[in-house]
Amino acid sequence: MVKRTAAALALAAAAIVTAQRPVSAQALMRLAVQSFTLSSDSARPRVDEPFHLIVALRVRQRLDQVANLQLPMLADVELLGDERQTVSTPNGTQYRETITVVAHRVGAITFAPATLQAIDARDGKPKQWFTNGLTVYVSGVSAPALRQEAGLMLQRVAAALRLLLWALGVAAIVAVIVVVLRRRPRPIAVTVIPPEPPPPILARSRGEQFEDALTVLRAERTRASAVVVRTAIWRMLGAGDGETLGDVLRRPESADPVMRGLLIALERSAFTYDGDLRGAIEDACAALERSIGSAT
Amino acid sequence: MIGARRPDDLRNALAHTIVGQQGVIEALLLALLSNGHILLEGPPGLAKTLACRSLAAALEGEFKRIQFTPDLLPSDIVGTRIFDQRESAFATVLGPIFANVVLADEINRAPAKVQSALLEAMQERQVTIGPQSYPLPDPFVVMATMNPLDSEGTYALPIAQMDRFLMKVNVGYPSRDEELQILDRFAVADTQPVRAVATLDDIRSWREQAHNVHIDEKLKRYIVDLVTITRNADRVAVRAPSGTSLRASELIDYGASPRATLALAFLARGRALLAGRDFALPDDVRAVAAHALRHRIGFNYRLTTEGTSADRVIEAMIAAIPAP
Numbered sequence: 001m002v003k004r005t006a007a008a009l010a011l012a013a014a015a016i017v018t019a020q021r022p023v024s025a026q027a028l029m030r031l032a033v034q035s036f037t038l039s040s041d042s043a044r045p046r047v048d049e050p051f052h053l054i055v056a057l058r059v060r061q062r063l064d065q066v067a068n069l070q071l072p073m074l075a076d077v078e079l080l081g082d083e084r085q086t087v088s089t090p091n092g093t094q095y096r097e098t099i100t101v102v103a104h105r106v107g108a109i110t111f112a113p114a115t116l117q118a119i120d121a122r123d124g125k126p127k128q129w130f131t132n133g134l135t136v137y138v139s140g141v142s143a144p145a146l147r148q149e150a151g152l153m154l155q156r157v158a159a160a161l162r163l164l165l166w167a168l169g170v171a172a173i174v175a176v177i178v179v180v181l182r183r184r185p186r187p188i189a190v191t192v193i194p195p196e197p198p199p200p201i202l203a204r205s206r207g208e209q210f211e212d213a214l215t216v217l218r219a220e221r222t223r224a225s226a227v228v229v230r231t232a233i234w235r236m237l238g239a240g241d242g243e244t245l246g247d248v249l250r251r252p253e254s255a256d257p258v259m260r261g262l263l264i265a266l267e268r269s270a271f272t273y274d275g276d277l278r279g280a281i282e283d284a285c286a287a288l289e290r291s292i293g294s295a296t
Numbered sequence: 297m298i299g300a301r302r303p304d305d306l307r308n309a310l311a312h313t314i315v316g317q318q319g320v321i322e323a324l325l326l327a328l329l330s331n332g333h334i335l336l337e338g339p340p341g342l343a344k345t346l347a348c349r350s351l352a353a354a355l356e357g358e359f360k361r362i363q364f365t366p367d368l369l370p371s372d373i374v375g376t377r378i379f380d381q382r383e384s385a386f387a388t389v390l391g392p393i394f395a396n397v398v399l400a401d402e403i404n405r406a407p408a409k410v411q412s413a414l415l416e417a418m419q420e421r422q423v424t425i426g427p428q429s430y431p432l433p434d435p436f437v438v439m440a441t442m443n444p445l446d447s448e449g450t451y452a453l454p455i456a457q458m459d460r461f462l463m464k465v466n467v468g469y470p471s472r473d474e475e476l477q478i479l480d481r482f483a484v485a486d487t488q489p490v491r492a493v494a495t496l497d498d499i500r501s502w503r504e505q506a507h508n509v510h511i512d513e514k515l516k517r518y519i520v521d522l523v524t525i526t527r528n529a530d531r532v533a534v535r536a537p538s539g540t541s542l543r544a545s546e547l548i549d550y551g552a553s554p555r556a557t558l559a560l561a562f563l564a565r566g567r568a569l570l571a572g573r574d575f576a577l578p579d580d581v582r583a584v585a586a587h588a589l590r591h592r593i594g595f596n597y598r599l600t601t602e603g604t605s606a607d608r609v610i611e612a613m614i615a616a617i618p619a620p
Binding site for chain 2: 227241242243244245246267268270271272273276
């Protein structure tokens with residue numbers, strides 16, 4: 001569990017680091033977003049078998065890189081790798097981020113939408129786009145187990161062949177081959193399951209985001225995770241890079257005393273001295289619990 | 297025995313006498329907590345002198361005021377050696393700089409040789425008269441005032457001396473409501489007396505606490521970034537009132553010295569302590585950045601010809617560095 005959460009944290013941190021370029025709210029990219037989707041190369045991956053999540057973004061502008069794109073937290077899977085590809089043509093840019101993950105439990109896993117913050121080139125207003133959410137169903141039999149079983153069977157067949165060769169001699173080789181060919185396992189029919197239609201685009205609720213943050217902070221009670229959670233909560237409130245606590249507290253969304261308490265507690269966790277860090281994170285967790293209660 | 301135990305008590309005592317000017321009051325306290333000197337610049341009549349005098353009164357410390365004039369001599373400030381005919385020997389007479397709070401009023405009215413007399417006192421906290429060096433009392437704070445409007449009979453302060461001020465604060469006019477309050481408060485008497493709320497030992501203790509305020513590594517990097525961008529401000533754009541966009545580097549001859557880095561850290565620590573925290577935040581650094589930088593950056597003539605201001609350029613530079 002800790003391993004999985006650590007992976008989720010690492011990815012969240014990577015996403016935040018990617019987004020934390022020296023830009024201010026005014027420096028958001030100006031984009032005409034044509035499509036922004038989250039998909040998987042397998043709707044029914046097997047347990048312990050890697051599969052890929054693909055975040056695809058198509059914009060009308062030519063870009064070298066994409067900023068302010070935040071991947072969903074991957075709490076139920078283990079992160080194995082992350083590859084980004086940007087293809088620019090005169091007609092626009094196709095950005096594709098392939099995340100390799102593996103699930104260690106059977107059942108449905110739901111991924112929250114990825115988000116993108118940019119200025120909409122159509123009307124010049126700052127906006128946040130969401131991909132679709134994604135649910136995959138992890139089945140119980142793993143491919144490595146199947147491969148192991150097939151290997152054992154082949155070994156037995158080979159031993160039988162060697163015995164027959166000794167017994168019957170060269171003349172019997174043809175017959176043996178025929179026998180072997182007859183005994184070769186039939187190819188397994190593969191049923192292709194059509195991918196399920198993506199669910200409607202829904203942003204994660206504020207309460208769910210608080211719960212995610214609390215999970216992350218409880219799993220890793222470190223300054224780094226406190227900084228990640230602080231950044232995530234600030235983004236939830238629409239704060240841009242480079243703002244300070246004072247700026248965020250002046251936002252109307254921060255008027256709620258519970259939210260103010262959370263923001264101040266997270267700021268303390270991010271900047272206090274090492275001896276106070278444990279207590280600061282405890283306070284931040286308590287403030288997150290109050291926020292969850294307040295949100296529900 | 298005076299019972300003040302928090303720097304905030306000092307702030308409240310000053311606020312009781314001075315209407316508005318919260319920024320000036322906070323700056324005076326920051327200078328005191330950070331063991332630095334402060335330069336207040338503003339038009340006459342904005343309570344600069346009153347603020348310094350009130351602070352000294354609230355401290356129970358020794359206060360001296362030196363009115364800087366064109367005919368002032370270094371010995372008028374630091375002291376001199378005079379020949380005692382009865383003893384047939386030279387005796388040293390210490391000058392008014394030997395006080396806890398020294399108000400250098402209209403500091404730019406004295407020529408460079410007098411300004412230079414302050415350099416040793418401000419940096420080394422000692423004064424050398426003849427062959428002998430004399431330590432200044434602790435705490436020792438120079439609070440200098442300067443009038444930006446009056447250029448006749450004034451001298452520009454040397455760069456080395458400007459750098460020795462921990463902070464420079466621009467004193468602005470009060471708001472309408474504050475001005476009404478001033479009218480009510482000072483219609484009867486000249487000034488409200490300030491009661492002493494702290495001892496010099498309190499100041500020394502608070503300074504020790506401020507020194508121990510934690511500054512996180514992220515914050516240290518932020519401070520250094522803020523100072524170094526003043527030396528290479530090519531990527532900072534400043535919009536002039538005419539609408540033209542200028543690179544900040546075109547308006548700057550030289551950037552802030554490493555003293556600015558130290559000053560930012562000292563002031564951020566002091567501000568955190570004033571807020572009752574034992575760790576500094578990005579807000580602390582950003583709040584004091586302009587005070588620590590504005591007198592340490594050498595702006596050129598284009599600043600005036602383009603119709604922009606030093607504070608506007610500094611604001612752009614601060615905005616260009618994302619807070620951690």
